[in-house]
Amino acid sequence: MRLDYLTIFPGFFAPLELSLPGKAADKGLLAFGVHDLRTWTHDRHRTVDDTPYGGGAGMVMRPEPWGEAFDELVRAGSTGAERTTIVFTTPSGEPFDQRLAEELATREHLLFACGRYEGIDQRVIDHARGVAEVREVSLGDYVLNGGEVAALAITEAVVRLLPGFMGNAASLVEESHAAGGLLEYPVYTKPPQWRGHEVPAVLRSGDHGRIAAWRHDQAVRRTAERRPDLLTPSVLDDGTPIVRATAGDAGELLTLQRACWVQEALANDMLDIPALHESLDDVRAWLGEWDTWVVRRAGRLVGAVRGRLEGGDAWDIGRVMVAPDLQGSGLGRALLEHIQAVAPAAATSYVLFTGAASARNQQMYKRAGFRLRRDLPAPPGAVVLTKRR
Template identity: 45%
Template sequence: MRFDVLTIFPGMFRGPLEYSILKRAQDQGIIQIHIHDLRDYATDKHRMVDDRPFGGGAGMVFKPEPIFRAVETLIGGRSVPASTAVILLSPQGRVFHQREAERLSRMERLILICGRYEGVDERVAEHLATDEISIGDYILTGGEIPAMVIIDAVTRLLPGALGHHASAQRDSFAEGILDYPQYTRPADFRGLKVPDILLSGHHAEIERWRRRKALEKTLRVRPDLLARAHLDERDRALLDEIKAEQASRRRGDPSTDKPTA
């Protein structure tokens, strides 16, 4: 897969893309990352990429010409290929999530447009970008960090990018729920002990414990995820069990005050 990033701060990408999984994926030829200075596509001698907004208002707005010129240069024309996504990173976009990462991982090329200032001329969103994406309901200084987030999330899903394919499949959100608790040595740290079940060697029971813990945490922290999660009958039975225990605790039933670890 090829990533093209359009930004006025290309130096921001030098560090984060040169470590760990992203570096290995580049070294192995799984991904290519090209950072482009948007100012190189400006149409005036001062390399201006922004201007005052029509109608007045504070701040500056990214001009359409440099962005259109950059994208059209990269794709070799005005028609975006079906295998390419042109993504405008914007707080007005739809929120990025794991299923969106999975969809994008099936593309051959992603062109990421990093906005700044008060925003980007609306003609970019309406007539050039195939997608307008936000990484959350908060405001960032620019689109560079969201671009890094998308590159990282998508790369993890590409064949060969991770040492174990199961790692990507079992990541939080990959199945629509949060991950189960993880422990490593020592088994007893300052009196804080690893749950006995994980030391038992009973793999089927360990898997059941992990699944229950994942469902329990999702129900507590992100119950909204359960509505669209991939749950089977055993998962639903575990959820019913968890909810029944929680209801009993709220009623003050002492019989439910038992450890689940």
């Protein structure tokens, strides 16, 4: 892979010679080229910017140097324009993430256009689309003085994915934002005790199954606490997303829960079930109090589940609902797994209740690791089940 950088501050890219990128360049895995944009100016002041049309603060980078630089570097960097990707680092670009890093790692030639001031004349970007693939990329929702820092960050995320770059390729598998989509679990090394802090006993047990389970659980907890957006939406096996409910879902939720709790009423021979008697306003009210998720298929709301923290450490799970014609398809199990995964980090246990005579529901919950707790108070005609996180 070849990487070129167009900038008015070439010294920013000295770190490319350090650590693993530098070693990879020495091995021939990478080739770096840093270019001063002022090389393509033709006045004695080497001017690269001017005042903006329409007025306003700041300066805008002129198009002529960029155009001439692209004319030269796109030809120098590849045998055909289709093999060059020009990356404009800009706060108005698409968010940079691991998915985009993996995509850029498949390119043969990346040319980073590092803007300054108020940005680059839009015509430069429009022109670039005619000579190469263009990606406008943002490092995050903040503004830097220029694009150089972002270009270095993108470079590091991309080149470490190249075959042969990492000494141990397995280290890429369980990193944050890797294929599983979770943040990485906490890591420890020697000594086993340090300043009153101990390495978790499970990591010293030698039981690889328990260690794997602990690491997955810690990854889910950390993600739920720090980046809950990474847990949403979950996707079912058929590609259907599980998404957060909105106020507009209240009417369909009311219809769904009545259909589901008619079955519960028949199974338990009782009509005094709150879900059967709630009004539309009641549903709208609890939507504002519970973390609620729904599934739609062909525009129809077919499944839902909700959860909220009770007592500071118990994740109360409720209203696991699946349309009658889809019950037995595994949708209920998927909803149950999802609502556990999105529980906040403070939750140390899960709790739910179901009808005392709802054998099918109890069976599903037991298979998911829940246990009957006859020692805990339950609503009339119901039983409580709990599970340690």
